[in-house]
Amino acid sequence: MTILADRVTRWTGWRRALAAFAAGAAGALAMPPFGFLPALMVSLVPAIWLLDGATRDTRMRTLKAAAVTGWFWGFGYFVAGLWWLGAAFLVEADQFAWALPFGVLGLPALLAFFTAFGFALARLLWTGDATRILAFAAAVTLSEWLRGHLFTGFPWNSPGMALGQNLWLMQSASVVGLYGLTLLGLAIGAAPAVLLTGATRRQRWTAPLMALGVLALMADFGIWRLPDGPVATVENVSLRIMQPNLPQDAKFNPRNRDAIMRRYLAISRYAGEAGKTLDSATHLIWPESAFPFLLHRDPGALAQIAGILRPGSLLITGAARMDEPLPGESVGKFYNAIQTIDHRGTILSAYDKIHLVPFGEYLPHALDALIRAVGLRPFISIPGGFAASEQRTTLAIPGLPPVAATICYEAIFPDAFLPDGPRPDLILNVTNDAWFGSTPGPYQHFAQARLRAVEEGLPLVRAANTGISAVVDPFGRIIGSLPLGTEGVLDADLPRSISQTVYGKSRRFVLTAMLVICLMAPAARRRRRGSPQSPSPTAA
Incomplete structure (x- = not known):
């Protein structure tokens, strides 16, 4: 040898x-x-x-x-x-x-x-x-x-x-x-x-x-x-994660907006395990970039959402967001966001993504101009791409402990996903891995997000368009999950965080x-x- x-x-x-x-x-x-x-x-x-x-x-x-x-x-x-x-x-x-x-x-x-x-x-x-x-x-x-x-x-x-x-x-x-x-x-x-x-x-x-x-x-x-048994759960919190399993070419087509909305609403109402229904949930969670339109500027869509939520329940969803234009500008800045909506259709809070995907969510201006000059179209359909938020803060969601919100691959960065200020008690990750189909990519993404829970001693709640959606306890144990490439709902309680880890x-x-x-x-x-x-x- x-x-x-x-x-x-x-x-x-x-x-x-x-x-x-x-x-x-x-x-x-x-x-x-x-x-x-x-x-x-x-x-x-x-x-x-x-x-x-x-x-x-x-x-x-x-x-x-x-x-x-x-x-x-x-x-x-x-x-x-x-x-x-x-x-x-x-x-x-x-x-x-x-x-x-x-x-x-x-x-x-x-x-x-x-x-x-x-x-x-x-x-x-x-x-x-x-x-x-x-x-x-x-x-x-x-x-x-x-x-x-x-x-x-x-x-x-x-x-x-x-x-x-x-x-x-x-x-x-x-x-x-x-x-x-x-x-x-x-x-x-x-x-x-x-x-x-x-x-x-x-x-x-x-x-x-x-x-x-x-x-x-x-x-x-x-x-x-x-531990020998499950960790304690947060009282009076019942989660429902909706996984629509929409193909990427349909997801961002504005012509499909009504069909997409009907699909989300219908799947959210599915009967869950142990007889659970949407009315059993305090927090309904939809994945990243859920809509091919600006939800906060669409009263009709907000009214439809309000129609499926009972008083006291909330929707947490990914959604593109646009600021008001500055003086002299025709359009405002666009953000890849998470928004919280109550049973009246009111947006209560939002988190704007900080760590954007190069080429996928933004392009340097010179490169964007070069691609368009030769007759090609960049991945980003939004003019100028998404803007990055400047400060990472805790997302406040009524009924939930303080949330460290992450969108897509923000969850793969150790340390960088934590908000400024006091330690949060929950990692929320909404993502859309439909771009990558049934390849190793979505599995690798989920594994990395899961490791963040172990590093920090925090539970992970993850909603993914095509999967893998899951609830993970602060020891990395999967409480419940939806497989890649399936549609459905996942009902679960929210595990409590544990003491801050050595790391x-x-x-x-x-x-x-x-x-x-x-x-x-x-x-x-x-x-x-x-x-x-x-x-x-x-x-x-």
């Missing part, structure tokens, strides 16, 4: 690039909906061997070789994990098929520069022993943190999600968060690389056994943390401490040994 490690280490040129691409692609199998945890090892072990073989005659050429290896690894990982983005360009293929290569290949190519940086930084700290695993895990975790924050951020499918799907393992997120899980996942998945590169039995087995030990401790912690109190302190430890260990080995040589399969 050492021959395999030796061969991978010595590959150059197209063989090295192809091996890195294939190893990265294998890692996507560890993400939802597959959740095949061993795929993380299949992906990361060759990455370590390829970095072992990145030695060149100068430091700069060595770092360049490591960065190129990291780029191909990341390109494979993101193409295999995000290929489903292409489905959005086929919803109106006559208009947007031209952009499909940019989404399926262009975005992964850009994201791969983050892994290129991580691999180069790891190689800068490389040692001739198992501590290189820590250098790799810390460096790539840092690159993942940068990916989640720079250029508006896109922390989708961070490697920590490989651990963040299992109910026991995900409990560690309450202490270390997503990026802490990423650090642990990378170290655990890469540790078996030394089995075939250690010179002695101790060198070969110490790191893999430690990785197994950490994995066992995480599982034990999860078992210990999970919620410390935020980045624990992750920073973990990164410092992981970076100091290989750095200390380098100082003691001098400039290290790349390990070989028989001498590490």
